[in-house]
Each structure stands twice: as structure tokens, then as C-alpha cells.
Amino acid sequence: MKIDGTHYRSIWRDGDGTVKIIDQRWLPHELRIVSLESRTAFADAIRDMWVRGAPLIGATAAYGVAVQMVADPSDDALTETWRVLHETRPTAINLRWALDEMDRLLRPLPLEARAGAAFARAAEICDEDVETNRRIGQHGLEIIRAIAAKKGGGRVNVLTHCNAGWLATVDWGTATSPIYHAAEAGIDVHVFVDETRPRNQGAQLTAWEMNHHGVSHDLIVDNAGGHLMQHGEVDLCIVGTDRTTAQGDVCNKIGTYLKALAAQANGVPFYVALPSPTIDWTVTDGVREIPIEERAQDEVTRVQGRLPDGKIGWVQISPDGTPARNPAFDVTPAALVTGLITERGVAQASAAGLAALFPEKA
Numbered sequence: 149m150k151i152d153g154t155h156y157r158s159i160w161r162d163g164d165g166t167v168k169i170i171d172q173r174w175l176p177h178e179l180r181i182v183s184l185e186s187r188t189a190f191a192d193a194i195r196d197m198w199v200r201g202a203p204l205i206g207a208t209a210a211y212g213v214a215v216q217m218v219a220d221p222s223d224d225a226l227t228e229t230w231r232v233l234h235e236t237r238p239t240a241i242n243l244r245w246a247l248d249e250m251d252r253l254l255r256p257l258p259l260e261a262r263a264g265a266a267f268a269r270a271a272e273i274c275d276e277d278v279e280t281n282r283r284i285g286q287h288g289l290e291i292i293r294a295i296a297a298k299k300g301g302g303r304v305n306v307l308t309h310c311n312a313g314w315l316a317t318v319d320w321g322t323a324t325s326p327i328y329h330a331a332e333a334g335i336d337v338h339v340f341v342d343e344t345r346p347r348n349q350g351a352q353l354t355a356w357e358m359n360h361h362g363v364s365h366d367l368i369v370d371n372a373g374g375h376l377m378q379h380g381e382v383d384l385c386i387v388g389t390d391r392t393t394a395q396g397d398v399c400n401k402i403g404t405y406l407k408a409l410a411a412q413a414n415g416v417p418f419y420v421a422l423p424s425p426t427i428d429w430t431v432t433d434g435v436r437e438i439p440i441e442e443r444a445q446d447e448v449t450r451v452q453g454r455l456p457d458g459k460i461g462w463v464q465i466s467p468d469g470t471p472a473r474n475p476a477f478d479v480t481p482a483a484l485v486t487g488l489i490t491e492r493g494v495a496q497a498s499a500a501g502l503a504a505l506f507p508e509k510a
């Protein structure tokens with residue numbers, strides 16, 4: 149995506165051969181680019197959310213394997229890298245998908261061929277993600293265009309949760325791709341950006357993206373969405389996903405389920421932007437089977453931002469020693485999902501719906 153005239157992806161291999169990322173912990177206040185040069189650095193970057201978002205986590209892990217193959221291409225190193233990177237975050241299926249992809253590709257190869265093949269595959273995974281998200285945008289654009297037509301060309305108000313933007317992927321984003329495509333098609337689109345506690349990916353990242361892309365938006369507290377829907381101010385919701393089951397149950401950032409309940413209660417279409425690597429074909433019951441990451445309590449008891457001295461830091465918002473729970477995701481049952489916007493088109497949130505678009509998986 150273009151930032152001040154420069155085109156960025158959220159991860160790339162630089163001309164000097166190093167892998168660069170945008171360290172998202174410092175956005176929106178500072179755009180910090182860092183190199184990841186060891187398996188440990190890649191693991192830290194995923195675990196501590198320097199990069200986040202299911203597709204980007206997968207792409208980062210793929211490059212993490214490639215960097216490790218330079219250091220040590222042995223079978224043991226390949227196995228240990230799978231383990232070290234896989235244990236960083238348990239919920240986004242793209243992490244396991246990418247690690248399995250790399251392992252399947254590399255293990256049959258001679259050691260001396262592994263690093264080159266790994267970097268080539270990691271680059272392909274990035275390019276595939278960009279194309280997948282572009283197609284999601286095209287399919288999602290038609291949904292927004294139809295709503296605009298029903299409103300006589302009036303403004304289409306979209307609510308989104310967390311950041312499923314280009315910062316959560318390699319480019320375009322998933323939930324934001326239809327929004328960007330609609331804006332570029334000249335449709336009057338407005339976005340309600342859920343701040344998304346506790347890590348505020350909406351306030352810090354989606355608002356930053358909307359600003360830079362010139363998309364009209366309002367930042368809202370997470371608890372305002374139901375009220376806006378009740379008052380007819382939301383035409384549709386589009387969110388991302390970290391893992392969607394073959395039956396269409398959608399695991400996404402904590403709070404998504406509540407938005408889906410409010411959407412159903414108010415007759416607001418609730419769409420999920422779903423790149424196919426995010427489908428876990430092995431899971432049937434999302435609510436009971438998808439592992440939900442529990443993150444540190446201090447993400448709840450503190451909030452990060454720019455301090456009075458201009459530095460970026462954390463402010464405690466609750467009494468010392470306040471205990472907290474911090475489940476990072478929840479699961480929205482398929483029955484609450486209007487449609488799954490995939491790179492192959494819009495599917496019903498059901499086994500039949502996904503099988504119709506992905507017959508090879510059925």
C-alpha cells in the first residue's frame with residue numbers, strides 16, 4: 149500500500165538479501181522498518197506482534213524458515229524451526245499452513261538446495277497472498293456496489309473489527325480489500341473502525357491505513373457497534389479471520405462474536421473476508437476445537453500510546469495487581485455469518501458453500 153508516495157508491503161526481502169518488516173508495535177506514531185536475521189528474531193516478531201494478522205504471520209514464518217536454511221539446512225534444523233515458529237501463536241491456521249508448506253517442499257531437497265528454494269517459496273507465498281486479497285477485494289466490491297445501488301448511490305457504511313488490513317497481510321488486506329476497491333471505484337464508503345481492545349489494532353492500525361488511503365472513517369469504541377446497528381447506521385460488517393472451519397465457523401479477534409450477534413439482531417449483513425489458506429479443513433466444531441490464544445494480563449491492565457514526553461509507552465489503567473483474562477480470539481458460529489468472501493467468490497458459511505467453491509477439498 150502507498151504511504152506518502154512510497155509503495156510498501158508489510159514484509160519483503162530487500163535488495164541486500166535481508167528480510168524486512170514494518171514493526172507494527174510503533175504504529176501509528178512511527179513507521180519503523182526492521183530486519184529479521186535469525187530464527188529467534190522471527191519467533192519474537194510473531195509472538196510479540198511486531199507483525200500480526202493470520203496471512204502475514206504465515207508469510208513471516210515462511211521467510212523465517214528460509215533464513216534458518218541459510219544458517220543450518222539440516223533436517224534437525226528444519227524440524228526445530230517448525231516447532232519454534234509454530235509455538236509462537238496457536239490460533240491463526242496460516243502459521244501451520246505456511247510451516248507445513250515449507251516442510252513439504254524442503255525436506256525432499258538436498259541440503260544445498262534448501263535455502264534458495266525456501267526463499268523462492270516464501271516470495272511466492274507473499275505474491276499469492278497479494279493476488280488472493282486483490283480477488284477478495286473484487287468480490288467484496290460487488291457486495292458494496294449492490295448496497296450503494298440500493299441506496300441510490302448513497303454512502304455505504306461498513307463496520308470492521310480489529311485490523312484485517314494490508315498490515316495483517318502482505319498487501320491489500322482481507323476485510324479492507326473490498327473497502328479499498330470500493331473507494332477506488334468511486335463508491336462513497338465510510339468505515340466504522342472498532343478500536344479493538346486490548347491491543348487496539350483498529351485504533352492504531354486500521355485508522356492509520358484508512359488515513360493513508362483517504363477512506364472516510366470514524367474510530368469507535370468496541371461497545372458502540374451494536375448501538376450504531378440498532379440505529380440503522382451500519383449497512384454491513386466485514387471482518388477478517390484467523391481460522392475458519394470447513395463448516396464456516398469463524399475464529400477472529402475477540403469481540404467479533406458479539407458484533408455478529410448484534411448484526412443478526414439488527415438485520416445487518418455480516419461478511420467474513422476469507423483467503424483459502426485460512427480455512428482449517430480438519431476442524432468441524434470451531435467453538436470447541438480451535439485453540440484460543442490467551443495473552444498476557446498486562447495487555448488488559450495497560451494501554452499503549454504516545455506519552456506526554458512524546459515517547460511511545462504503556463499506561464496502567466487498573467489498580468496494581470488487578471488480575472485479568474485476555475482471550476485473544478473468539479468463534480462466530482456459521483449461522484451468524486451472511487457470507488464468506490473468498491478469492492474464488494462469495495460462499496455460504498456452510499460445508500456445502502465452501503465445497504462448492506473448493507471442490508478439491510470436499
Ligand SMILES: CSC[C@H]1O[C@H](OP(=O)(O)O)[C@H](O)[C@@H]1O
Binds near residue numbers: 321349389
Ligand atoms: C487478515 S487476518 C487478520 C486477523 O488477525 C488479527 O489478530 P492479531 O492482530 O492478534 O494477529 C485479527 O483477528 C484480524 O481479524
